[in-house]
Amino acid sequence: MPTLSVHQPHFFPWASYFLKISQSDVFILLDDVQFRKNYFQNRCEIINALGREKKWLSIAIKKNMSSKSKINEILVSEKFQGDEVLSLIRSSYSNTPFFDEVYPDLQELFNSKDTHLCDINIRGILWCLKVLEIRTTTLVSSQLNLPLVDNPTMRLVNMCIHSGMNQYLSGPGGKGYMDLTLFNDNSIDVLWYDSDKNNFEYRQPTDSFLPGLSILDMFFSIGYKDSAKLLDSQVI
Secondary structure (H helix, E strand, C coil), X not given: CCEEEEECCCCCCEHHHHHHHHCCCEEEECCCCECCCCCCCCEEEEECCCCCCEEEEECCECCCCCCCCEHHHCXXXXXXXXXXXXXXXXXXXXXXXXHHHHHHHHHHHCCCCCCEHHHHHHHHHHHHXXXXXXXXXXXXXXXXXXXXXXXHHHHHHHHHXXXXXXXXXXXXXXHHCCCXXXXXXXXXXXXXXXXXXXXXXXXXXXXXCCXXXXXXXXXXXXXXXXXXXXXXXXXC
């Protein structure tokens, strides 16, 4: 049955984010919900220059934004320089097997001069989907003109109805807030995805495998084709 998944647009998220998309017929980027400070919407984890532990790769945002600002309202800092982000990436991955394949693409992405964090994130996610050859239909919630509702579960139900999906694929976090009766009342089945059951291990330039890193780490380590194969080998 046709399946929908929904997630906030994060900054170069981890592999399971893209596996969830690949298992969906339609994926909606939830860009018009409240921004979460110091979370994965403006940062991701990569290896450090020594290749031994994790470090944060961040997009600096304007500090005077309201605490109630939506993700698509967040502006990048005037001090943000794409070259600085690229320099951090280069220091961590210049000696990886697929640096010459991946790095030029990132240079092009960061030359876009986007002023909004959400545009950077969505541009990066769409690029990842392209190189992973994931052809899931991808929509942006703020562009759907759906009715405004306070109930977060009803909003998901409306997205399923709008996109013609009768299954909703959720991560385990949904169990903490979703009202499953609303899905049932609208003849929508809920599927649960727990990424802890998947094995995303690959050859890293580290002493031991570091899980949960940005998909960029996988790209630099094993390239686009083998990254796509690794995701294809996983099931939900």
